[in-house]
Structure formats: structure tokens, C-alpha cells
Amino acid sequence: MNTIDDRLPRYQRLRDQIAAEIAANVWGPGDAIPSESELAAIHKVALGTVRRAIDVLVADGLVERSQGRGTFVRRPSFDNSLLRFLRHHGGDQATVPQSRILQRDVMAAPPDVARNLSLAQGAEVIRLVRLRLVDGHIVMGEEIWLPKVRFAPIFTVGLDDMGDLLYPTYERLCGQSIASAQETLTVEAVGAEHAQLLGLKPGEPVVVIERLARGYDRHPLEWRLSRAPAATFRYHIDIN
Amino acid sequence: MNTIDDRLPRYQRLRDQIAAEIAANVWGPGDAIPSESELAAIHKVALGTVRRAIDVLVADGLVERSQGRGTFVRRPSFDNSLLRFLRHHGGDQATVPQSRILQRDVMAAPPDVARNLSLAQGAEVIRLVRLRLVDGHIVMGEEIWLPKVRFAPIFTVGLDDMGDLLYPTYERLCGQSIASAQETLTVEAVGAEHAQLLGLKPGEPVVVIERLARGYDRHPLEWRLSRAPAATFRYHIDIN
DNA sequence: GAGTGGTCTAGACCACGAA
DNA sequence: TCGTGGTCTAGACCACTCG
Numbered sequence: 001m002n003t004i005d006d007r008l009p010r011y012q013r014l015r016d017q018i019a020a021e022i023a024a025n026v027w028g029p030g031d032a033i034p035s036e037s038e039l040a041a042i043h044k045v046a047l048g049t050v051r052r053a054i055d056v057l058v059a060d061g062l063v064e065r066s067q068g069r070g071t072f073v074r075r076p077s078f079d080n081s082l083l084r085f086l087r088h089h090g091g092d093q094a095t096v097p098q099s100r101i102l103q104r105d106v107m108a109a110p111p112d113v114a115r116n117l118s119l120a121q122g123a124e125v126i127r128l129v130r131l132r133l134v135d136g137h138i139v140m141g142e143e144i145w146l147p148k149v150r151f152a153p154i155f156t157v158g159l160d161d162m163g164d165l166l167y168p169t170y171e172r173l174c175g176q177s178i179a180s181a182q183e184t185l186t187v188e189a190v191g192a193e194h195a196q197l198l199g200l201k202p203g204e205p206v207v208v209i210e211r212l213a214r215g216y217d218r219h220p221l222e223w224r225l226s227r228a229p230a231a232t233f234r235y236h237i238d239i240n
Numbered sequence: 241m242n243t244i245d246d247r248l249p250r251y252q253r254l255r256d257q258i259a260a261e262i263a264a265n266v267w268g269p270g271d272a273i274p275s276e277s278e279l280a281a282i283h284k285v286a287l288g289t290v291r292r293a294i295d296v297l298v299a300d301g302l303v304e305r306s307q308g309r310g311t312f313v314r315r316p317s318f319d320n321s322l323l324r325f326l327r328h329h330g331g332d333q334a335t336v337p338q339s340r341i342l343q344r345d346v347m348a349a350p351p352d353v354a355r356n357l358s359l360a361q362g363a364e365v366i367r368l369v370r371l372r373l374v375d376g377h378i379v380m381g382e383e384i385w386l387p388k389v390r391f392a393p394i395f396t397v398g399l400d401d402m403g404d405l406l407y408p409t410y411e412r413l414c415g416q417s418i419a420s421a422q423e424t425l426t427v428e429a430v431g432a433e434h435a436q437l438l439g440l441k442p443g444e445p446v447v448v449i450e451r452l453a454r455g456y457d458r459h460p461l462e463w464r465l466s467r468a469p470a471a472t473f474r475y476h477i478d479i480n
Numbered sequence: 481g482a483g484t485g486g487t488c489t490a491g492a493c494c495a496c497g498a499a
Numbered sequence: 500t501c502g503t504g505g506t507c508t509a510g511a512c513c514a515c516t517c518g
Contacts, residue, residue, distance in 0.1 A: 045488080054504095076479055183477050305484095308486095
């Protein structure tokens with residue numbers, strides 16, 4: 001647990017305190033935090049100072065304001081995810097690809113998995129292998145790793161009942177909420193196994209998207225490797 | 241020229257007004273804009289309102305504050321450029337690759353170039369072909385397009401005197417400052433010509449980075465296509 | 481020391497959403 | 500109608516930069 005640094009400005013200290021309470025699950029995603037005037041009274045600061053603190057939390061993406069309603073703990077949007085830049089011809093942009101889980105195992109964490117999930121060597125992990133499909137066509141292959149201690153409850157449902165989106169499932173079954181993530185994109189010439197899966201000739205380029213997803217306390221919860229044909233990928237960015 | 245909408249809050253109107261003055265080159269990149277108290281006096285608003293307006297300009301990346309010194313028109317940093325995610329083994333991160341310009345021509349704009357630069361069909365454009373090198377090894381090939389009306393003065397220097405960075409050259413010789421840019425990343429299997437240039441076997445993956453750079457008035461100034469071996473590319477992003 | 485941006489306060493009124 | 504966040508003001512004092 002990080003402590004609060006007294007030398008920081010009041011609004012920063014207030015920000016850190018609220019952020020810590022969110023991390024400690026005092027308020028879960030979607031919940032309202034106390035109103036600005038309440039916070040001002042509780043912490044004995046001016047309204048403007050509270051607003052400044054919340055401004056920072058908004059900029060950090062931890063919280064969302066809604067005029068007339070309140071301020072709410074935010075879920076990450078994944079609008080910026082690299083996976084959103086895969087264009088599946090025919091399917092419109094908003095479509096969530098179907099999910100078909102091929103495998104669900106428990107095993108001792110391989111070294112790279114243990115490292116990424118901050119687990120001890122040989123700790124038990126869950127491994128999912130799944131395909132994503134649009135209009136019945138395979139558009140992506142994924143390998144997903146989860147620490148078993150937190151995610152064991154996902155074995156209580158059948159493979160076909162996990163839904164097309166995993167994060168709501170994590171929240172519902174395991175009480176684990178994703179708060180942020182980091183993604184890394186690389187490109188490789190596809191190997192024989194993945195080539196067949198994705199309908200490519202060996203050697204054609206695929207994009208590999210690696211994602212490490214964290215909870216509100218910043219601990220890694222999920223590590224994921226996704227592969228898709230590079231021809232479907234077109235990434236756009238603004239520079240200022 | 242955009243007009244200012246009276247229905248907007250004061251701080252937004254003030255922001256738009258200052259942004260318009262920057263676009264009109266009242267203050268150039270690196271220059272200080274008037275101090276907060278001056279702006280408050282000029283526009284007859286409270287200091288807090290000026291600060292709010294400048295907060296937005298800072299968030300937009302148009303301007304930079306510096307405590308005790310003033311507020312300055314910002315140059316874009318290109319720290320986020322996709323080109324910064326090419327890893328040239330051996331060369332350390334901060335190194336600017338050397339530039340070797342192979343060609344510098346004037347021609348009628350091909351359709352895609354005209355479209356991207358918002359030029360009339362057949363308007364004259366300058367085309368540069370250049371290589372980027374690290375430690376004498378070719379790491380990237382580039383094709384660069386500029387509207388001749390604005391950039392004709394670059395013909396006043398020799399090919400070897402244009403330096404490793406083009407944007408300072410544009411500013412110095414042509415008075416054209418880059419204020420923002422958009423980049424698009426795609427992947428392709430390399431064709432015969434580019435393969436030889438980049439030292440790849442035909443069919444190996446390359447990343448193609450397309451950049452459209454704009455001035456402070458948002459008009460397109462440069463369109464650029466860069467190609468590099470995909471193996472040197474590793475892109476990282478945070479999601480909240 | 482003079483001038484800049486940074487923090488903080490106290491209070492007013494507006495715009496919106498929900499009951 | 501009430502409570503929420505959004506805008507705006509006026510003023511105080513602090514922290515930093517530079518001559």
C-alpha cells in the first residue's frame with residue numbers, strides 16, 4: 001500500500017486518498033463516489049480543491065463525471081485497444097466477434113507467464129485457448145492465462161456458457177474487475193500451426209497483440225496473446 | 241476560419257480565440273503568449289477563467305506552461321510517433337537515424353497525394369525519396385510529398401545540407417511549422433524493390449507507416465510513407 | 481525584487497437528471 | 500423540487516525563474 005505524501009498539494013493528496021479507496025474496493029466499478037460537497041465537508045477543504053482532485057482522477061481514467069447525477073468509478077473502455085483496429089470485412093465495427101473456447105486447463109505457470117502475472121515459479125494458472133469468429137469465419141486465435149487462486153470459479157460454468165466477452169464473466173463469477181491494461185504489438189511470419197488455424201499460408205505476416213490486464217489495485221490479473229492476419233490490421237494515431 | 245460560438249462557456253470561447261491567434265501565427269512555436277493576468281485584463285474575465293482556458297489548450301497540446309516563466313506555444317513532440325517504436329539494434333533509443341536523400345523532384349501530384357494534401361488535381365508537388373540509416377545500415381525507406389507552393393525554398397540547399405531532421409529544415413527554409421500529425425500503421429509482405437533496399441527476402445513482413453502532418457491552421461503540409469522491417473517494430477500502449 | 485504560473489479559499493449562479 | 504456537477508468570480512498566498 002502506498003502512503004500519502006504530506007508534501008504534495010492538498011488536491012493531489014485528496015486524489016491519492018480517493019484513488020486508494022477505489023483500489024481498496026470501497027466503491028466498485030459503476031458506483032458513485034460521494035458528491036463534491038460531501039467530499040469537501042469530509043476532508044475539510046474548499047469545493048474547488050475537491051473539483052481539482054476529481055479532475056485529476058478523470059484525467060487518469062479512474063472516474064467519470066455525469067452532470068446532475070454524480071461521479072462514478074469507471075470501467076476501462078478498451079476503445080483504444082489494438083484489437084479494435086482489426087478490420088473484419090463484412091462485419092460492422094461495433095460487432096463483438098463470437099468466442100469459441102477450445103481448451104481450458106490448469107497447469108504450473110511457465111516462466112514467462114509467471115513473470116508477467118507476478119506469480120511464484122510453478123504457481124498454478126488457468127490457460128484458455130480460444131478462437132474469435134465473425135460470420136463464422138476465424139479472425140483471431142488467443143491464448144489466455146489467469147492465476148488460479150483468483151479465477152478458479154470459472155470452472156463452475158460450461159465452456160459454451162462463458163459468453164463472447166470474458167471481462168464481464170470474470171467480474172460475475174470471480175469478482176475480479178479489470179481496471180487497466182497494457183498492450184504490445186509485434187509482427188511475425190506465421191508458423192505452420194497458426195497458419196492453418198487462421199487460414200493463411202505459412203510465412204504470411206500476422207500481428208501478435210500481447211495484453212497484460214490489471215485490477216484497480218494494479219495487480220496483474222490476465223495475460224493474453226492474440227494472433228490475427230496482418231492484412232486485417234490498420235492502426236491509426238494522432239500526434240500533438 | 242472558424243467563428244466563435246457565443247453559446248459556449250466563456251473559457252471555451254477564450255480557448256478558441258487564443259487557438260485561432262496561434263493558428264494565425266500571432267505567436268509562433270516557442271513564443272510566450274501573454275501572461276494569465278494580462279489575458280484576464282484584456283478579455284475582462286477572472287483569472288480562474290483564463291486558467292481554465294489555458295488548461296484546455298494544454299490538454300490539446302497547443303501550449304505549454306512553465307512556472308515562473310510563462311506559457312509558450314508548443315511544438316509537437318513526436319514522442320508518440322509510431323516511428324519511435326522501431327528498434328534499431330545496437331543504436332540507443334535517443335539516436336536520430338542518419339538521412340540520405342536519393343531523389344528530389346517536382347511533379348504533378350498523383351491522385352492519392354493530391355487527396356491527402358488537399359490539393360487540386362495535378363497541382364505541383366515535391367517528392368523526396370530518402371533512406372534512414374543507423375551505424376551505416378539501412379533501417380527505413382521513405383517517400384515524402386510536399387506542396388510546391390509552400391516548400392519551393394528547399395531547392396535552395398544541396399541534398400546533403402538538408403540535415404537528418406526535416407521539420408527544422410521546413411521551418412528554417414520555408415517558414416512552415418508542423419503542429420500535429422496523424423499516422424496509420426499497416427503491414428505488408430515486402431515487394432522486390434523494397435526488399436533489396438531493406439535487406440529482406442521478398443515476402444518478409446514490413447511495417448508501412450503513413451503520416452499526414454499539418455500546420456497550426458490544420459492544413460496538410462506533408463504526406464509521408466515510411467517502410468521498415470516488421471521485425472524491428474514493437475509497439476506499446478496503455479489502456480484505461 | 482518583480483513577474484510568472486500554482487495552490488487554495490468562499491461564495492454565487494447555472495444546467496442537468498431523477499424522483 | 501432537490502441534489503448533482505459546471506461555470507465564474509475575486510482575492511490571498513506560495514513557488515519558481517530571471518535579471
